[in-house]
Amino acid sequence: MAQLVPTDEGDLTKVDASPTKAFFVEIITKDIQLDEAIQDLVDNCIDGAKRLRPGSDANYNGLRVSIELNAQGFVIEDNCGGIPLDIARKYAFKFGRAKGFKRTSHSVGQFGVGMKRALFKMGDLFSVSSTEPEHSFRIEVDVPTWANDDTNWDFDITELVDRPYAVEQTGTRIQVSNLDPAVATTFSQAGFVTKLRHDIRVVQQHPMRLGLQISLNGQAIIPTEWQLKEGAGIAPAFRQFEDDLGGDSPLSTRLYAGVGESSRAHAGWYVFCNGRCILEADQEATTGWSELSDDGVGVPKYHGQFARFRGYAFLDSDDSRILPWNTTKTGLDLESDAYRRLRGRLIEITRPVIDFLNNLDAEKDLEETDKILTHALAKAAPVALERLVARPVFVYTPQPRRGPPLARISFQKPKAEADRLKEALSAQSNPDLGAKAFEYAYANLIEED
Amino acid sequence: MAGTFKKIDYRLRPAKHAERIMLIDLFKRMRFAPIETYQYVGFGSVAFIDFRMVHKSLGIKDLISIEATDDPEERTRFERNNPYAGLTLHFGHSSAVLPTLNFRKRSLVWLDYDGTLSRSVANDLATVGRHAHSGSFVGVTFTAAFPTSAKERDKELGRLKDEFPDFLAEDTKASSFDGPKCAEFGRSTLGAILEKAVLDADAGEPNLALKRNVRQVCFFRYKDGTLPMVTVGWIIINNADMDAFEASHFPALPFFETKARHFVLQFHWLHLSRFEKWSLGSRI
Numbered sequence: 001m002a003q004l005v006p007t008d009e010g011d012l013t014k015v016d017a018s019p020t021k022a023f024f025v026e027i028i029t030k031d032i033q034l035d036e037a038i039q040d041l042v043d044n045c046i047d048g049a050k051r052l053r054p055g056s057d058a059n060y061n062g063l064r065v066s067i068e069l070n071a072q073g074f075v076i077e078d079n080c081g082g083i084p085l086d087i088a089r090k091y092a093f094k095f096g097r098a099k100g101f102k103r104t105s106h107s108v109g110q111f112g113v114g115m116k117r118a119l120f121k122m123g124d125l126f127s128v129s130s131t132e133p134e135h136s137f138r139i140e141v142d143v144p145t146w147a148n149d150d151t152n153w154d155f156d157i158t159e160l161v162d163r164p165y166a167v168e169q170t171g172t173r174i175q176v177s178n179l180d181p182a183v184a185t186t187f188s189q190a191g192f193v194t195k196l197r198h199d200i201r202v203v204q205q206h207p208m209r210l211g212l213q214i215s216l217n218g219q220a221i222i223p224t225e226w227q228l229k230e231g232a233g234i235a236p237a238f239r240q241f242e243d244d245l246g247g248d249s250p251l252s253t254r255l256y257a258g259v260g261e262s263s264r265a266h267a268g269w270y271v272f273c274n275g276r277c278i279l280e281a282d283q284e285a286t287t288g289w290s291e292l293s294d295d296g297v298g299v300p301k302y303h304g305q306f307a308r309f310r311g312y313a314f315l316d317s318d319d320s321r322i323l324p325w326n327t328t329k330t331g332l333d334l335e336s337d338a339y340r341r342l343r344g345r346l347i348e349i350t351r352p353v354i355d356f357l358n359n360l361d362a363e364k365d366l367e368e369t370d371k372i373l374t375h376a377l378a379k380a381a382p383v384a385l386e387r388l389v390a391r392p393v394f395v396y397t398p399q400p401r402r403g404p405p406l407a408r409i410s411f412q413k414p415k416a417e418a419d420r421l422k423e424a425l426s427a428q429s430n431p432d433l434g435a436k437a438f439e440y441a442y443a444n445l446i447e448e449d
Numbered sequence: 450m451a452g453t454f455k456k457i458d459y460r461l462r463p464a465k466h467a468e469r470i471m472l473i474d475l476f477k478r479m480r481f482a483p484i485e486t487y488q489y490v491g492f493g494s495v496a497f498i499d500f501r502m503v504h505k506s507l508g509i510k511d512l513i514s515i516e517a518t519d520d521p522e523e524r525t526r527f528e529r530n531n532p533y534a535g536l537t538l539h540f541g542h543s544s545a546v547l548p549t550l551n552f553r554k555r556s557l558v559w560l561d562y563d564g565t566l567s568r569s570v571a572n573d574l575a576t577v578g579r580h581a582h583s584g585s586f587v588g589v590t591f592t593a594a595f596p597t598s599a600k601e602r603d604k605e606l607g608r609l610k611d612e613f614p615d616f617l618a619e620d621t622k623a624s625s626f627d628g629p630k631c632a633e634f635g636r637s638t639l640g641a642i643l644e645k646a647v648l649d650a651d652a653g654e655p656n657l658a659l660k661r662n663v664r665q666v667c668f669f670r671y672k673d674g675t676l677p678m679v680t681v682g683w684i685i686i687n688n689a690d691m692d693a694f695e696a697s698h699f700p701a702l703p704f705f706e707t708k709a710r711h712f713v714l715q716f717h718w719l720h721l722s723r724f725e726k727w728s729l730g731s732r733i
């Protein structure tokens with residue numbers, strides 16, 4: 001039995017520094033938002049999928065995660081292999097990572113706190129049912145009862161069945177009832193469900209693109225497409241790096257930067273750690289935006305011309321400890337080595353795109369025929385990231401001009417005079433009259449060499 | 450950068466000439482690898498003067514010039530003026546060209562801007578720093594003039610605060626940039642940004658011998674025509690090459706401050722007298 005009690009109450013050389021469960025539960029649930037807590041549970045399902053089908057580009061077709069929530073309760077269920085009994089007994093419910101824990105390669109679960117934190121956050125009664133290839137079992141916890149006893153930290157396993165199961169039968173079901181009143185209120189708000197749907201769509205886009213189906217209250221979530229515009233002289237940057245940061249595995253980084261549709265809400269950097277989206281549409285100092293400038297003009301994030309910027313950074317490692325995420329996976333760990341290496345690279349790859357967008361913005365006041373970048377951008381087509389070839393910087397190569405450069409001339413004259421001249425020059429329309437008048441004047445006044 | 454050649458007559462730039470000679474003296478002291486095996490990266494302009502000097506004095510054949518022009522006619526002009534087969538011209542803004550260069554080769558990089566200090570200058574320097582091989586030199590030249598009219602002063606101060614928010618407090622006064630203080634701000638700020646770029650690029654490097662650092666080796670102030678100019682130069686060096694750095698004995702250079710306890714933090718302000726300009730100029 002795991003115990004956290006003062007060693008000897010009669011020993012006058014010791015002071016009691018052991019935590020109470022109530023304190024523990026309060027402190028670990030304090031700094032996490034409800035939607036982040038649910039994301040943590042989805043992360044656990046995805047780690048199950050990764051154990052079941054290893055590799056960063058595995059095929060997850062047929063694997064499902066379904067989430068149901070309302071004012072009465074919360075259920076998340078998957079068919080991703082189940083929690084192995086041994087892991088459940090020794091590690092999955094332990095607070096923090098125990099020594100000897102064999103990490104899931106390429107995992108998104110990292111700190112050993114996500115599931116417990118999420119369950120404590122939501123309600124007073126939770127159960128975890130797992131069917132894995134060799135066993136099935138259930139763990140049910142009544143939190144107030146458990147928290148009353150500060151000496152025993154164990155959870156009880158019930159309904160343990162020791163028999164083989166086919167892979168298709170495996171999976172995990174987590175249910176929370178007796179919801180915290182504030183949580184129940186939040187779960188009954190349509191706005192929360194909509195936001196959660198959006199967040200899952202962004203954060204879990206990588207596993208969903210690999211085939212994992214996620215549904216929320218019965219509705220499937222469709223992953224977003226990652227695309228950058230290419231063609232008509234415009235070509236996005238794509239760089240790869242491999243860093244040895246002293247971990248068990250190297251850190252591999254893929255950076256894509258270029259332009260997409262104009263949308264302020266979607267412009268910026270998207271940063272993924274082992275497929276989990278950590279930053280969405282970021283235009284803050286974290287991704288170097290405060291340090292970009294062009295010809296003395298700073299780049300405040302609200303400048304409309306950058307609404308076309310898109311950047312995607314994928315950081316992957318089988319050793320998830322070296323990835324630069326914070327414990328809630330909602331931001332980057334700014335002190336980490338991986339982040340320090342990343343930031344300069346982001347600035348470097350962003351600058352040429354910013355230069356392009358500034359030049360594009362400067363075309364606004366030009367004549368239509370002189371809007372070279374605008375026209376090139378209109379012709380460029382969205383291309384999926386997987387189809388882009390390596391290129392150290394974003395480039396724009398102007399298309400060769402066909403024929404000599406053209407000038408536009410426009411003027412106004414009394415209509416009666418224009419009509420008479422139109423007749424004299426056999427012109428069909430006013431623009432035709434202008435062209436014919438110019439040609440007439442040119443032929444009579446200009447001598448060719 | 451683009452267009453400098455239209456503004457300044459290169460035949461009438463004695464201080465610039467002296468500066469080039471001093472940099473070549475500095476390059477000759479570098480003991481990290483035979484200097485002729487280095488590549489030289491600069492903003493050549495139409496005359497390629499520094500390229501010619503580097504080639505003739507140091508025997509460097511691998512030369513790279515960055516020209517920020519897209520105009521086909523100007524490109525042709527640059528191409529025609531190219532004096533060497535080993536000189537490659539890269540057309541485009543330095544921000545787009547520098548990341549494409551191969552800095553795995555030891556390099557002498559001179560980012561010789563004719564504009565004022567800007568974040569763009571600092572970002573170019575950081576790009577070089579991130580990629581530079583140990584034993585490389587990187588120098589930056591910029592105009593260190595702070596305006597004198599009240600309106601212009603406020604505008605320029607606002608610009609600098611926008612571009613260097615980590616280095617300037619909100620209550621910084623325009624008087625902090627008068628006279629030599631403008632150059633000193635550029636020296637210390639660029640040095641700090643370069644150092645951060647280099648240290649961050651090597652963050653987590655398990656082999657301590659390969660961790661790089663930055664040592665300032667020169668700091669010139671001079672007038673190019675009427676413009677007050679500043680050049681700061683650094684050597685980027687890893688722990689394994691520290692002996693070679695000592696062997697280079699940069700403090701022996703007359704324009705290097707040798708008395709300092711921590712010479713890397715020291716700088717030398719060079720004001721060239723007419724006689725000095727003449728005597729330096731007569732050496733080639």
